[in-house]
Amino acid sequence: MRVLRQLPLLAAFAIVALSAGSAWAEAKFLGNASCEKCHKEIFDSWKKSIHAKAFDLLAPNTRADKKKEAGLKPAEDYRKDKSCMNCHVMGWDAGGYSFDKPADEWKGVGCEVCHGAAERYLELHDKKDLAKRDKKLKQAGLTKPLESSGPGTCATCHYSFDNPYSKIRDKNRERNWADPKWRETYHVAPKK
């Protein structure tokens, strides 16, 4: 997870929490389709969400006013700009989106951006009666953004100084990322 390297100090606790689970080679991203069959409702709502569509913002003349606000050039095609990839696609530099394989599947902020690359937890987390569940899943790389690593997962993008808007929007620092009202930006709450 390259994004983590650009974290401001405040979210540094999240680095410790996440890297503790990755003692060996980094897990592979499997893609959003690998979540769909078991989490259909969440998948469908995510698909319509602004996070799922975040790649489209990089196209020329999309949100022209907002681009000017951050000193970006409205007519530029930022879909080809490396410096935007960490936060607008999934698995950049980690086997997901790349300029050689610019597949739709990896565009936007996908499931594993927030929940961790799934290679090692995919099968494991399907076992509902797993002993020491939380601990084992965490070790296998599963993240629950509001619990296991705290709101740091959201902050890696929203709070990072690599985000062109973080310097001009104080609200990014003042927000409580754990507030359930933000759910509408990613997906419906799971049915208990």
Ligand code: HEC
């Ligand atoms: C084969 C079915 C299956 C697939 C595929 C699957 N899941 Fe799950 N997932 C489950 C089950 C079962 C649970 C446990 C639900 C429960 O206990 O209520 C779960 C729970 C979760 C949880 C909550 C974990 C917890 O312990 O609280 C997250 C997060 C999650 N899945 C993410 C994903 C992501 C991301 C993908 C795709 C990479 C995915 N799942 C693919 C079956 C699946």
Ligand code: HEC
């Ligand atoms: C470190 C993560 C990060 C990087 C890198 C990044 N963005 Fe974003 N971007 C965000 C986040 C988070 C938002 C949500 C708005 C906010 O933060 O205020 C966003 C929002 C946007 C928006 C919509 C703004 C609005 O208010 O409607 C545009 C346009 C955008 N980004 C373009 C870019 C471009 C172009 C680049 C590369 C030059 C880039 N971003 C790089 C994280 C990032």
Ligand code: HEC
């Ligand atoms: C922008 C970050 C983000 C993205 C993208 C995202 N999630 Fe989540 N997900 C969360 C948060 C935060 C929670 C915690 C519960 C809540 O706030 O609703 C959660 C909860 C869950 C849960 C239930 C965990 C529990 O508490 O039992 C599952 C299952 C899940 N997500 C699957 C997915 C799948 C599948 C995708 C992609 C289709 C996805 N998520 C995309 C942030 C995200």
Ligand code: HEC
């Ligand atoms: C990989 C980077 C990334 C992560 C991680 C991420 N976001 Fe975002 N988020 C974005 C981008 C990019 C947008 C811009 C979407 C748009 O404007 O259409 C955005 C938009 C938003 C917005 C609406 C714009 C604003 O600033 O009001 C909210 C609210 C939000 N995200 C909350 C969250 C929460 C809560 C989490 C964690 C559970 C999270 N995000 C995780 C990249 C990210």
